[in-house]
Amino acid sequence: MASNVVAQAAVFALRRKIAKIEGTLPEKLVAAGVAILHPSGSAWAEAGASGFLHTGVARLDNVLGGGVPAAALTEIHGGEMRDAGAVTGFALALASLSRNREPDREKRFLVLWIGMSQAFAETGFPHAPGLGALTGLAPDEIIIAQAPKLTDALWIAEEAARLRELSAVFLEIHGNPVRLDLTATRRLHRRAQLAGRPVFLLRQAARAEPTAAPLRLVVSPAPATARSTLTGPLADTIGCPAFTVTVSKSRTALPGQFILEWNPHERAFQERQPENSRPVVSAPAVRPDISPAAGAVVAFKSARPAAAVAHQPSRQQHPAHRGARRTG
Template identity: 55%
Template sequence: MAMSAVARDTVFALRRQIAKIEGTLPERLEAPAGGTPSAIPGKVRSGFPSGIAEKQIADGPDVTIVRRGLAVASPDAFLHTGIERLDTALGGGLPKAALSEIHGLETRDAGTVAGFALSLASLILKQKQGLPVLWIGTAEIFREAGFPYASGLHALFGIEPEQLLFSEAPKLLDALWIAEEAARMTAFAAVILEIRGSPRLLDLTATRRLHARAQAAGRPVLLLRQAGEAEPTAAPVRLIVSAAPAASRKTLAGPLAGSIGRPAFTVDIGKSRTALPGQFTLEWNPDEHAFAERTENSVAVVPVPLRGADPAAASGAVLAFPPVASPAVISPTTGDQPSRQQRPAHRSPRRAG
């Protein structure tokens, strides 16, 4: 019995330590004389999203409220996207000192994932001016997806070419080593690691090391996964990004028909601190370098045919069968049945032999 009690206490202590690391440690709040719960001295009352229940239990003469939710974090600990619904669903935004995963389901989404990562890098550089962003990848991924265009960096994201550094590694093992060493440095505003598929080397242990380095340095590490499976990682946030149909360009007279507007992204929350799912359509404003949420349904822009406009006529102008030109075609004596000479060839019986 003594050994079982010691083992049980050890398990409880480990669970408490794990809950403290994950930020799910229960918080005890007492109700003052006025009836409104307030934090116990020495404790900080944290905010919780809607949907997380509170449980009231009797604790002596007073009522104690036990809350199980997120760990206390300052608002400055998150990178705000500017979209209130998305930031709320993520529990405040993307954590700055953490590993965040941006997942593209297919290889053809590499440009979309890179554009979304550059949008986040633009928001980060607004706060970390004077520091560059390091983009790490293997020769395979850069050969498949290419490099960002320097002129487009400044025009769309406000990023100067010298603010974005690239490190091309021959193998994934080298890329992981570079990412771990760069994640521990405060000389970079952020570190971006781009990989393809679901390699065996990028396991839970490797992502834990990246997450720990990011926490120690207080810098975000973005893991771009192209055409990979959603495997367990240490990243507290996973966003699944794909291309969204571009809306028409807006003018003073209204939307310009047939035009292509701002870049748009469809963002799904695959994993977050709050475990709240959600899908958002975001547009990137290249003039203000900020996100904007689009709520209305947009129609994909279809190119005009090479031969001109759509040849389809208006409804009612095309008939299924032409009208009868002359009554001599159909004999009144035979009714609706055509003569043998008028019967189509394909209606004749097939000869045998």
């Protein structure tokens, strides 16, 4: 009984420290329908009935423990600046999935894209006609906010994450600024939990560092295949956009790398299987294909006796071998 009291006192003290950092009363840390994520990972934050955003790729959803969290902070990283297009395209594809998942189709779908002036100068502004063809998002469904400083971008993201009218919030940051620390990401994650909407943190040309986001995906472009037709692949054509997605951090701690293709017509992901994933030799029809034991001879005899005989002198070179050797 005494140990339980001490544990509860420690948890309450920790909540007070978090509330002091965030400027929130300790009693408001636990909201209705929201569970606190303990350091042991035993409890998972659930905002209402939002659950997860399924990518449509069963193997990826299993590695992520159900999919991308629909009410949490999610990091999408690009290792180099030249990967910015792939990072942006993958993030907007997730927004399109979130739109298709919206239960109330009559509700207006709004996405807020927050970027710093440096990031927009490097990667450019999102192109409305291209976004419509890729994700189906209309130009009036995307709100772009340009912030000159990181503090302004973080303030806009924190305030926007509170709004339930927004379906998703994207924050695009270049590099590894000092102010984007564990405290700042914890505030964004908490706002996403309370609002029940996802907040995506796009890290362009950044290295991984400790954050409060339960999921981190590293995205890079993958070679596109040729367009498929009824008669086969069409030569000299470019097919669907492809992304190489690596799970760098997740609540299941299961690593994995996937090549995903985005179908802009069906608004869905599909996994591309490696070219050498099919068996080269067909399995035998008479007996099961059982691999031989280690060290067993499969088709050839050992060559050691023959090699030993080859080193022996011939009888023509040593005639003395034919008769008995004299002694004395």
